[in-house]
Amino acid sequence: MSKxxxxxxxxxxxxxxxxxxxxxxxxxxxDVREHEVRAIIGPNGAGKSSMLNCINGVYTPQQxxxxxxxxxxKHMNSREVAEMGVARTFQSLxxxxxxxxxxxxxxxxxxxxxxNLFLQALRIGPAEREEMQHREKVEQIIDFLEINxxxxxxxxxxxxxxxxxxxxxxxxxxxxxxxxxxxxxxxxNLEEKQDMCRFVLDVNDEFGTTVVLIEHDxxxxxxxxxxxxxxxxxxxxxxxxxxxxxxxxxxxKAYLGTEH
Numbered sequence: 001m002s003k004x005x006x007x008x009x010x011x012x013x014x015x016x017x018x019x020x021x022x023x024x025x026x027x028x029x030x031d032v033r034e035h036e037v038r039a040i041i042g043p044n045g046a047g048k049s050s051m052l053n054c055i056n057g058v059y060t061p062q063q064x065x066x067x068x069x070x071x072x073x074k075h076m077n078s079r080e081v082a083e084m085g086v087a088r089t090f091q092s093l094x095x096x097x098x099x100x101x102x103x104x105x106x107x108x109x110x111x112x113x114x115x116n117l118f119l120q121a122l123r124i125g126p127a128e129r130e131e132m133q134h135r136e137k138v139e140q141i142i143d144f145l146e147i148n149x150x151x152x153x154x155x156x157x158x159x160x161x162x163x164x165x166x167x168x169x170x171x172x173x174x175x176x177x178x179x180x181x182x183x184x185x186x187x188x189n190l191e192e193k194q195d196m197c198r199f200v201l202d203v204n205d206e207f208g209t210t211v212v213l214i215e216h217d218x219x220x221x222x223x224x225x226x227x228x229x230x231x232x233x234x235x236x237x238x239x240x241x242x243x244x245x246x247x248x249x250x251x252x253k254a255y256l257g258t259e260h
Contacts (some may be wrong), residue, residue, distance in 0.1 A: 005226060006034030008176060009210055015064035024050040024131065028236050030229045037204050039210045040220045042231035043254060048214040052180050056088045057081040076249025085174035089167045089184060097156030104155050105141055107207055110136040141169045145199060147212050161192030168199060179203065181213040185220055197224055
């Protein structure tokens with residue numbers, strides 16, 4: 001790939017996470033470089049979503065640390081993580097089904113809204129100017145994701161693939177430096193997957209956003225990732241370029257079966 005991948009932006013060191021006696025993650029370390037697409041793969045129950053939950057402050061690991069842009073944390077809370085520039089989409093859509101596409105994506109701007117609620121409610125002075133700027137940003141995202149025709153449509157009326165696109169739009173509205181995507185293509189048909197792949201690559205390319213993604217579809221991962229980390233039963237069993245991971249015997253055994 002010709003794009004310039006930069007320094008390490010996110011460094012995960014020796015993360016261990018248990019729930020009661022169940023070890024969800026055991027001593028996991030990997031890093032993410034600026035401007036790359038970094039995939040986390042593994043069979044069901046491998047600990048992938050738990051790993052994302054540690055990165056974005058939903059879970060507090062019992063051991064290990066996470067360094068983001070040179071600052072090391074034992075644990076972070078979700079709001080701090082968002083304010084530092086990490087956005088996340090979820091496996092299950094947490095969109096506001098009765099609200100329009102535009103309003104759903106606007107909710108992603110909340111962190112960036114500076115004026116107080118009183119001024120916002122009255123829409124006067126600085127609050128009105130600010131809202132117009134936020135709306136402009138949201139309109140750009142709607143254009144970028146090619147969902148202009150649906151901007152006023154309640155999200156609940158859209159097909160699943162488009163709802164996933166709105167979810168991506170809401171995360172992009174935060175203008176993240178790092179975008180965490182939890183199975184962005186789950187439940188999609190082939191055409192929807194191809195669209196989503198294109199948008200993920202465009203986000204990475206045009207906005208320069210670093211992408212960390214969990215995905216089950218091996219073909220997708222191998223096509224769009226710069227590097228892949230492989231988990232199995234909470235342990236790391238592989239890490240490298242798609243080709244290196246594809247050729248790793250442990251990965252083949254755990255994940256790909258023998259046919260690859």
